[in-house]
Amino acid sequence: MFFRYSVLSIALLSAFNLHASEQQIERVTVQGDFRQQNIQQLAGSVVILSEQEMQRQSAQHLDDVLKQFANVNFAAGASRGRFIQIRGIGERSEFIDVVNPSVGILIDGIDYAGLGISSVAHPEQLEVFRGPEATRFGTNALAGMLNFTSKNPVFSPEGQLSATVANYNSQQLSGYYSAPLSEQVAFSLTLDQALSDGFIENAFLQRDDTNNIDEFTGRFKLSWLPSEHLQLGLIAHLIDQQNGYDAFSLDQNRVTLSDEPGEDNLRSKALALTFAYQEFAAVDLQGQISYLNAQSDYGFDEDWSYRGIHPWEYSYQDRYLRSREQSSLDYRLVSKPAAQLWNNTDWVLGVYASSRDLTLNRIRRAESEMRLFDSQLQRNNLSVYAETTSALTEQLSMVLGGRVEQYSDDYQDVAGISLTPDATMWGAKISLNYQVNSQAMIYGLVSRGYKVGGINGEALAKADDGDFALLATKASFAPETVVNAELGVKGSSLDQRLLTRVAAFYMWRNDMQVKGWINPDLGPEFAGFIDNAASGRNYGIEMENRYQAHAALQLFVNVGYLRSKLGQYVTDGGLDLTGRDQAHAPRVSFSIGADWFLNEQWSLQAGVQGRSSFYYSDGHNAKAAASEQVNLRLNYQVAQWQIAAWLRNAFDEETGVRGFYFGNDPRDEYAPKVYEQFAEPRRFGVTASYSF
Template identity: 40%
Template sequence: MTSRLLRSPLALAVFAASTLSHADEVALTPVTVEADFRQTDVQQIPEAVTVVGSDDISARSAEHLEQVLSFAPNVNYSSGASRGRFYQIRGIGERSQFIDPVNPSVGLVIDGIDMTGLGGAATLFDIKQVEVLRGPQGTRFGANALAGMINIRSNNPTKETEGYLSARAGNYDSYGLGGAVSGSLSDTAQGRIAVHGYQSDGYIDNTFLDRDDTNNIDEIVARGKLAFQVSDDTDIGLTYLYADIDNGYDAFSLDNTRETLSDDPGTDAQETHALALSLDTQLNSAAVLQSEITSSRSDIEYSYDEDWSYVGIAPGWEYSVFDQYLREYERNTADIRLLSGTDGRLFGNSTDWVVGLYAMQRSEDLTRNKTGKAQYQSELDAASFAAYGELSLNLGEMLRFIAGTRVENWTNEFSDSNGLDDKTDETLVAAKLTAEALITYDHLAYLSLARGYKAGGVNSEPALDSALRTFDAEINHSIEVGLKSSMLENSLKTRIAAFYIDRKDQQIKNSFTYMEDGAPQFKDYIGNTKNGKNYGFELESDWDITERLNWALSYGYLITEIGEYTYESEYYGVFVQDGRQQAHAPQYSAATALTYGLTDALSVRLETEAKDEYYFSDSHDLKSEAYVLWHARVAYAQPAYEVALYGRNLTDRDYEVRGFGFGNDPRDGYSSYGHYQYGEPLTYGVEGKFYF
């Protein structure tokens, strides 16, 4: 372990920083966490939060959420699609979805709209910031935030007329074009429109079809926002989001290369229409009313060539199967809350309060078409109703206690074409107690105890015993201690957190795996283990070393253990995984960046990110390899325009983002073990913005 740490970005960055001069007097701009009830500065909120601002998004030349997640320590993602769709925070989170519905552990919210499990829409054009809240967020966000929440906020309408055009071109025939315009529609109304398209041939060559675009990217996202000042005390906001994702999916190679042999490549497509309506009104000096109503509909196609090959590759051994999942999602939410105003504080004006009600309706209809099988259909109707509240007690200027709770009733009704008709009905409770203390005006320490939950559900596999038909809710209890500091006359800001999570009835994905007609078959279901454990620490810092030189760093260290768990398969035999590291939970993760302004207009940025090896699944022992990636960007900026050259993964390192622990190559009788999907290779290009 020591040698790996010495090769990590932490050691490299510390070495670099040790050669630099003392800090000049600089002031850093406060960064606000909008997912907090009262939109608090990231340095003042008593929990582990990473905010990736628009400057960081531009500096990474990022198109999608997965390309900036390394800024947040102990955060990972799972691909198994054209983009990262599922996320893990502190080792907790789902990795895939096939037949069964998924109750996610990590929520994804875009402009107030719940897009959990629909990560294809998490593009980053005209985005103000990405917030990653780590640890149970049940008191604020409920069952979708057992491990944490990712909150994406786009730029708001402005009163002054402004806008820009953006374009880029790069290798793999990649290019993007977009624009945004914002301004006043009247004295009391503003609007903003942003539209962006991005296309790429992708990073796969299909040698059988002689094509280089079977894993292509083709994405269009449009967003419209309106802001109304109805009166001096009342604001209304309206957001419309449209996403048209029409990507290919042909990522797995029999030879574990970027050359595939599929004769029927798949699709990873998503079309989303979504609306959000918000109201913020000062009722009087004692109370503020906030409400948000959202509605979204998404049509999804996820399909793939299951055999990853072609007819005739190995006569007598081969099979040919195409698998297609067509899903229709509908989600409607309403969140209404009251917050204390200046004259509404309790207990001698010492205690702020929040009370709220939340309702959610979600439907998910699946049609599965698989070669040689009867069409399968299922319907899920989920509903949630919650009441929540929070008290914040100030004991003088230096000490504060925060107590929050949420009570949520969650129901699942599931039916399918195999005749299954079942439901679950649970009442779940989340709570959080936090003590924070200003050690000095530059150092904030906090200690929090939290209880989070994720709802149970219904397994669809007809061969399961009745005892496994449903699975229980997972309950997590966590403790977190942290220190947030501003030093060197505000030029250096640091955030340190240590945590321990006890996972009761940990939900874990199991599989029946067996051979049928010469091919491996998989029957998935979700079960519960006894207590799992996740613990570690995190470090983040942002240092303006001089007026021209900035050093940013994040580092996470994570230990995880599965509870008592035995996995049995006709194909694999019996695995006893008790105490093993959990899947998609690397022991260390790190990222660091040095940005230097050569002149007022010309800047250079060098970044590196690293991740330890990790298991791909809890039901087999296939692992990724540890890796280090390097990125760079040179930018020239003027008030009217900006141009930049960028490169990501400069050493063209192959690294795995998904893996399956089975044999799928008929040429060797399916005896080889382990197949991988690789992340982004060396990419480079030029990009520019013109402002008006």
């Protein structure tokens, strides 16, 4: 408690002592908000990473990037981390039941929630919004939002080629190029191919590539300026991921015994049309129409072993083939100064609509018996939103926003179950922002977020089985809401050597959605479902600091402190978890880094990222151990060339990214224990880049 209030007090005192200056403050623009504005003047806890900042940690995938953010975590259970938690809120897996993520993902404004970010090569920037953002993003932002922007077209030719070789037979080749096609048209193209054996040895098959990485990503943007007041854009994405999935070991290490390794394949295509019309005297008209089609094939060896391992063995394999087709539109009017309503008030008014068709074909082999499950879900969303920003005085402003969203589902499955739930939900935000001087701002806000409910298809399918009769009461789960109260400080020193952002928050979760499991006889037959706990509490502090200690030395410190509590919740197995920390919610997270410019050619970058221990699930008490990872990068720059030797996880720390607690090893009579999937081990490599 003392730690939390001390940090916030220091930040507040610092803000009042940051004297005004004519010197230009740093301009880092948030692109995901309604109006692009300086991050230091935006109320809310937002973090931005540029391409250069991602290179500091030699990041090759989103997993590497997320470790730099305070109070942000992720879960794997696949070849990559795909499920994100912010301030302790977020999902950890998706099997039969359709999951609406608490943390959404946008790539160039296209909804990739649940699919993840396949490549972070050559970004414009990555933004992380922490806390409910319902007014801006709707149901996908109960806990926050990741907004990834790829390289925007420019009207002067530029580009870069990069090649990486690393241990575990890893290679990566990526490139970016932007150029004008005419005085009004320009394009940008980003291509990335990543290959690796993965970090697993399969002792039974005597292979080291059963958990391999094979990912191609292409992103294209076209910008057309047909007139002074009209800008049109085309966005196209292609992802082709052919990854293996063989991550869990009966011996609880990186050596597996699977005779039928799984896969984690994804192929998606997306298109978007954007426009911005600025000829009206009072308002600007902005909009985007997008379409995405994705097919995934995710499967695994359920027994994690081979036939003949033990007389009590079993041999199961599970596979999920999903198809997703979605379209969306987002139109908004953004006021100009001439259209202010009253008392210097700017405003935004918009409408959002989306349609999503989801199909699942589950193929499960239990010994020689094939068990099939098919389901279809069509979900339609329609919402209207508005936001106003009013200048109450020269220093004090108020932001008031809200969104009303209606969703309807049409669910059918192979068991003949047909359900059509629907609901109307709302979110809101109010903040008061006090500009102490040109370099410091204090804000206070209250926001409300929401997430849709859903249907437990697996529970309905197994409810007729006597061992799973309890599932008849778990047919559906209710929407979840959260209220967030936040106090923050953003400021910089007079000479711009110190920049700091601090936010303290308290969140009330109602009808919080939790994952439950039923395993009647502790054997291989089990069923999952989503349930609602009564309530939850999440509160803490997050802080980002940058300090220019010397002309050649820059320091970075990001720290998060989080406390979370489950409300009244007793699992169906009788385990009382009331008051316990929520899953994937480490109490402490930090990232400390330094950039040291040795001379004009050489620079050294070092960083340490860490997490305290945390629970893997809201259904058992298994925990991930605390971890710290050290990363190093030595750069040599000459003319247009840069060569970097890098080392990630220098001390080969074992970091858990997904965990289960149950019995799966016939050699010890299926005694329950913790099984973990680990993040990558020690990685080292060389990256060469050429800019032109």
